[in-house]
Amino acid sequence: xxxxxxxxxxxxxxxxxxxxxxxxxxxxxxxxxxxxxxxxxxxxxxxxxxxxxxxxxxxxxxxxxxxxxxxxxxxxxxxxxxxxxxxxxxxxxxxxxxxxxxxxxxxxxxxxxxxxxxxxxxxxxxxxxxxxxxxxxxxxxxxxxxxxxxxxxxxxxxxxxxxxxxxxxxxxxxxxxxxxxxxxxxxxxxxxxxxxxxxxxxxxxxxxxxxxxxxxxxxxxxxxxxxxxxxxxxxxxxxxxxxxxxxxxxxxxxxxxxxxxxxxxxxxxxxxxxxxxxxxxxxxxxxxxxxxxxxxxxxxxxxxxxxxxxxxxxxxxxxxxxxxxxxxxxxxxxxxxxxxxxxxxxxxxxxxxxxxxxxxxxxxxxxxxxxxxxxxxxxxxxxxxxxxxxxxxxxxxxxxxxxxxxxxxxxxx
Amino acid sequence: xxxxxxxxxxxxxxxxxxxxxxxxxxxxxxxxxxxxxxxxxxxxxxxxxxxxxxxxxxxxxxxxxxxxxxxxxxxxxxxxxxxxxxxxxxxxxxxxxxxxxxxxxxxxxxxxxxxxxxxxxxxxxxxxxxxxxxxxxxxxxxxxxxxxxxxxxxxxxxxxxxxxxxxxxxxxxxxxxxxxxxxxxxxxxxxxxxxxxxxxxxxxxxxxxxxxxxxxxxxxxxxxxxxxxxxxxxxxxxxxxxxxxxxxxxxxxxxxxxxxxxxxxxxxxxxxxxxxxxxxxxxxxxxxxxxxxxxxxxxxxxxxxxxxxxxxxxxxxxxxxxxxxxxxxxxxxxxxxxxxxxxxxxxxxxxxxxxxxxxxxxxxxxxxxxxxxxxxxxxxxxxxxxxxxxxxxxxxxxxxxxxxxxxxxxxxxxxxxxxxxxxxxxxxxxx
Numbered sequence: 038x039x040x041x042x043x044x045x046x047x048x049x050x051x052x053x054x055x056x057x058x059x060x061x062x063x064x065x066x067x068x069x070x071x072x073x074x075x076x077x078x079x080x081x082x083x084x085x086x087x088x089x090x091x092x093x094x095x096x097x098x099x100x101x102x103x104x105x106x107x108x109x110x111x112x113x114x115x116x117x118x119x120x121x122x123x124x125x126x127x128x129x130x131x132x133x134x135x136x137x138x139x140x141x142x143x144x145x146x147x148x149x150x151x152x153x154x155x156x157x158x159x160x161x162x163x164x165x166x167x168x169x170x171x172x173x174x175x176x177x178x179x180x181x182x183x184x185x186x187x188x189x190x191x192x193x194x195x196x197x198x199x200x201x202x203x204x205x206x207x208x209x210x211x212x213x214x215x216x217x218x219x220x221x222x223x224x225x226x227x228x229x230x231x232x233x234x235x236x237x238x239x240x241x242x243x244x245x246x247x248x249x250x251x252x253x254x255x256x257x258x259x260x261x262x263x264x265x266x267x268x269x270x271x272x273x274x275x276x277x278x279x280x281x282x283x284x285x286x287x288x289x290x291x292x293x294x295x296x297x298x299x300x301x302x303x304x305x306x307x308x309x310x311x312x313x314x315x316x317x318x319x320x321x322x323x324x325x326x327x328x329x330x331x332x333x334x335x336x337x338x339x340x341x342x343x344x345x346x347x348x349x350x351x352x353x354x355x356x357x358x359x360x361x362x363x364x365x366x367x368x369x370x371x372x373x374x375x376x377x378x379x380x381x382x383x384x385x386x387x388x389x390x391x392x393x394x395x396x397x398x399x400x401x402x403x404x405x406x407x408x409x410x411x412x413x414x415x416x417x418x419x420x421x422x423x424x425x426x427x428x429x430x431x432x433x434x435x436x437x438x439x440x441x442x443x444x445x446x447x448x449x450x
Numbered sequence: 451x452x453x454x455x456x457x458x459x460x461x462x463x464x465x466x467x468x469x470x471x472x473x474x475x476x477x478x479x480x481x482x483x484x485x486x487x488x489x490x491x492x493x494x495x496x497x498x499x500x501x502x503x504x505x506x507x508x509x510x511x512x513x514x515x516x517x518x519x520x521x522x523x524x525x526x527x528x529x530x531x532x533x534x535x536x537x538x539x540x541x542x543x544x545x546x547x548x549x550x551x552x553x554x555x556x557x558x559x560x561x562x563x564x565x566x567x568x569x570x571x572x573x574x575x576x577x578x579x580x581x582x583x584x585x586x587x588x589x590x591x592x593x594x595x596x597x598x599x600x601x602x603x604x605x606x607x608x609x610x611x612x613x614x615x616x617x618x619x620x621x622x623x624x625x626x627x628x629x630x631x632x633x634x635x636x637x638x639x640x641x642x643x644x645x646x647x648x649x650x651x652x653x654x655x656x657x658x659x660x661x662x663x664x665x666x667x668x669x670x671x672x673x674x675x676x677x678x679x680x681x682x683x684x685x686x687x688x689x690x691x692x693x694x695x696x697x698x699x700x701x702x703x704x705x706x707x708x709x710x711x712x713x714x715x716x717x718x719x720x721x722x723x724x725x726x727x728x729x730x731x732x733x734x735x736x737x738x739x740x741x742x743x744x745x746x747x748x749x750x751x752x753x754x755x756x757x758x759x760x761x762x763x764x765x766x767x768x769x770x771x772x773x774x775x776x777x778x779x780x781x782x783x784x785x786x787x788x789x790x791x792x793x794x795x796x797x798x799x800x801x802x803x804x805x806x807x808x809x810x811x812x813x814x815x816x817x818x819x820x821x822x823x824x825x826x827x828x829x830x831x832x833x834x835x836x837x838x839x840x841x842x843x844x845x846x847x848x849x850x851x852x853x854x855x856x857x858x859x860x861x862x863x864x865x866x867x868x869x870x871x872x873x874x875x876x877x878x879x880x881x
Contacts, residue, residue: 057826058833059727354840392848411818414841415834 045280050385084284111144138314141176147382195225206232217271221324242278246291257299346387389413452604474862582606605646618876656788657809678864682793708739713782723829801845
């Protein structure tokens with residue numbers, strides 16, 4: 038038997054409001070509630086609800102043999118609570134089938150793994166807690182933002198007790214290897230590494246409805262015939278994609294729901310594959326080799342590392358400015374500052390500043406609320422400056438109170 | 451080709467565009483261009499062109515050699531002195547401050563048929579009609595396959611040439627009166643424009659914005675209208691290092707005619723917002739126009755005069771120097787069919803902010819785009835560029851790279867495609 042792991046990542050960033058430089062120091066609310074509600078509702082209607090319903094259907098139709106895995110960001114959870122509680126409810130129903138696994142990630146889908154261990158651990162912990170609270174099971178598998186991976190990131194996750202990590206199968210990590218095996222982390226052998234099969238994943242996520250693609254039109258039968266071409270000894274296929282692929286990026290008219298609906302029976306009838314989840318996979322298979330990745334990997338395209346978020350000067354400038362605050366934030370206990378700090382770390386803010394025009398997935402760009410990367414940068418920096426001022430004011434106030442307190446004590450003495 | 455300006459005598463984007471396009475076309479082996487202009491009005495023209503007494507020769511015919519171009523471009527001139535882009539009623543007023551200097555008017559007699567009156571009167575429309583007459587004569591004397599007329603002043607000439615020759619007519623809309631007038635459309639100009647569009651076999655617009663105006667406001671069949679974007683001449687002048695500013699402050703520049711169309715008041719309002727929070731900056735409004743006095747008053751009213759400067763009209767090297775001094779270039783046009791000037795700023799490595807209501811916004815990636823009326827956004831963009839050197843550097847670098855790839859040869863190829871379809875259509879009608 039060979040295994041297919043179907044991973045869907047669910048994400049909604051908390052979008053920033055239009056924040057002008059003359060608002061710096063005067064305003065405290067950073068978010069565009071209207072947009073956030075609009076986009077969350079849109080994805081709810083076109084993807085989350087219909088897709089969840091279909092999955093629930095498929096699970097009961099195939100009596101527990103069809104399984105899927107979700108990675109739901111904390112910022113998405115926060116927004117479901119406000120704008121779409123029925124989505125959370127339907128995820129709970131899926132969880133109750135026992136055929137759905139939820140993996141852990143950084144709460145605000147941040148890039149903290151790259152520069153801030155403390156923050157990274159904190160966010161991972163927070164996300165795992167949220168998953169446990171909502172779905173009743175604590176995740177044992179981790180999927181980083183954009184599946185960024187390095188030996189060190191893997192080691193951090195292993196130290197926190199995770200059994201496995203899902204990583205991008207990018208060429209610089211894979212080299213000659215196939216992604217269709219289980220590997221182990223180079224520093225912590227207890228951690229298994231699952232690799233995304235980019236080819237097959239992106240066939241669905243990006244190419245599915247492209248009439249110029251040689252694979253078009255794609256149906257479940259054809260897809261299974263591709264699965265069958267994979268060499269017998271390669272036993273694990275990890276298909277990883279945005280959940281929004283279903284209904285948002287790939288429209289229902291293009292047949293994406295029909296595809297998903299027909300996939301399980303096609304797999305069962307025509308192949309030797311079964312569906313499983315990452316935790317099961319780790320139980321069942323032994324890693325074949327050590328995977329070495331001395332520097333962090335990269336998500337989407339094979340062209341450059343991390344270039345979607347930190348590929349240009351603007352992105353790096355913004356990220357560096359954000360990172361400068363981390364030390365101060367670790368000593369901060371102000372709830373709303375902490376929340377803002379977290380939301381400002383979401384990778385999407387950096388993605389909006391991307392000048393990487395090599396994207397062949399134009400649909401990703403369509404989610405960009407900004408006119409241009411420059412526009413996105415200016416707005417983000419205005420918000421970040423205001424946040425910095427608030428943080429400083431708060432710190433001064435604290436210090437002032439401390440001095441007052443000490444004076445009082447001295448006066449008594 | 452009929453047009454109103456030809457370099458080096460230009461007073462706006464029209465002349466620049468005609469020049470660039472003609473140069474682009476001259477690189478195509480299967481296109482030969484004869485360019486007909488009324489007598490241009492700048493000084494330099496005298497040094498490169500011969501002026502012959504109108505009493506005996508009505509048309510001056512000479513070859514204009516382009517260096518490193520394979521073909522020579524023929525330039526035929528008829529006399530006139532006009533400011534493009536103006537309303538006939540505004541003409542008298544506007545002349546007083548435009549760069550145009552009226553040359554002595556030449557009485558022209560063309561084979562005894564056409565008589566030009568000696569003086570250039572305030573009546574622009576009569577002048578256009580006379581130009582059309584000459585066009586008619588030229589069309590009889592010459593061999594050509596197609597007529598191309600640039601903007602409304604040349605449409606009647608294009609129509610006249612078409613009538614006499616039966617050759618297809620392509621008109622090139624660089625602007626419509628809706629752009630120039632800010633909504634107060636002159637009925638005579640509108641009529642001429644509509645006539646031209648109706649007579650044309652194909653219409654070229656400089657942006658989709660303008661294409662939509664042509665379709666919506668003039669009721670033209672969309673199938674007839676094709677967008678071909680303008681480009682910019684590569685800046686071959688070696689820049690002699692960065693220009694040294696006398697002041698250690700940032701400079702934000704508006705450069706263009708100070709008229710309603712260009713949105714100067716939004717620049718002033720944005721400046722006032724930036725200056726409230728940001729001290730180390732000066733604003734420059736370079737150019738002249740009928741709104742200038744109002745702008746001076748508004749600047750005084752807002753008490754910005756210490757940080758806000760008017761330079762008057764700038765020419766040639768002064769423009770380049772102004773650009774080299776600038777840290778931000780703004781084009782807040784209310785309505786801009788295309789807008790070549792931001793491209794020139796980008797060539798000079800100046801970050802640009804352009805209004806979304808401009809044709810050039812359709813093709814530029816490395817510019818900040820704002821709605822012309824959104825002075826908050828404009829102020830924010832200015833501040834952003836001034837406050838973040840990384841941003842400014844990246845805009846400058848990427849902008850220059852982007853503009854480098856906008857070539858007139860590509861535009862010319864687009865124009866040739868339109869020519870081909872116009873000629874084909876014409877042939878199929880004749881057969």
